[in-house]
Amino acid sequence: MPEQIDEEATRSPGPGLRLLPWATPAGNPCYLSTDDSGGYLSRKADEMEAEQMREGAAVLTDAEEVLDDSTAGPLTLRVTLQQATRALGDVLRIAASRGGRLPVPDDPDADG
Template identity: 40%
Template structure:
C-alpha cells in the first residue's frame, strides 16, 4: 500500500485558498482530481491550437485578442497548479525510494 501524501488539488476553496487531499491516491476524490487535471490540460492544449490559428489568419480583432489572452492566462494558472501538484508527488515518491534503498535489508 502506498503511504498517504498531501496532494495539491486542481481547484481552490471558495475564498481562493489551495485545497489538499491526504490519501494514497486511489480514492474517489483523487480520481476526480485526476479527471479535472486531464480536462484542464486538454483545454490548455485546445487554447494553444486556437491561438495558433488566430495568429496564422492575421485578421484578429482587439476583442478576440483580449478574450484569448484572458483564456490563456486562466489555462496557464491551471497548468501551473497541475505541474506543482505532480512535481510534489514525484519528489515525494523519489524521496521514499531513496529512503528504501538506503535502509538495510532485514
C-alpha cells in the first residue's frame, strides 16, 4: 500500500519554524528554527525542494505519457502511480513549508 501523506507534516509548525523537506529515520517531520534564510541548513533545504520540484515535473511528464499509452499494462500503471503519489507528497510538504513561512495578514475584522 502506498505511504500515506502525514497530516502532521502538512500542518504549519508555528512561527519561526520551517518544515524541512526530509523526515527523521522514524518518519517524523523535521523543523528548523532560524531567522537566517541563508544559513547552511536553509540552503540545503532550498536545494532539496528545488530537486523535488524538478523530479515532480519529470514524474508528471512520465505519467501523462503512460496515461496516453493505451497498451500500458497494470504494472506500468502501478509503478507510475507510486511515483506520482511520492512526488505529490513531496510537493504538498514543500507547499506546507512555504505556506508556514508566509506572513500572516492582519485580520480586517479585528479592527472593527
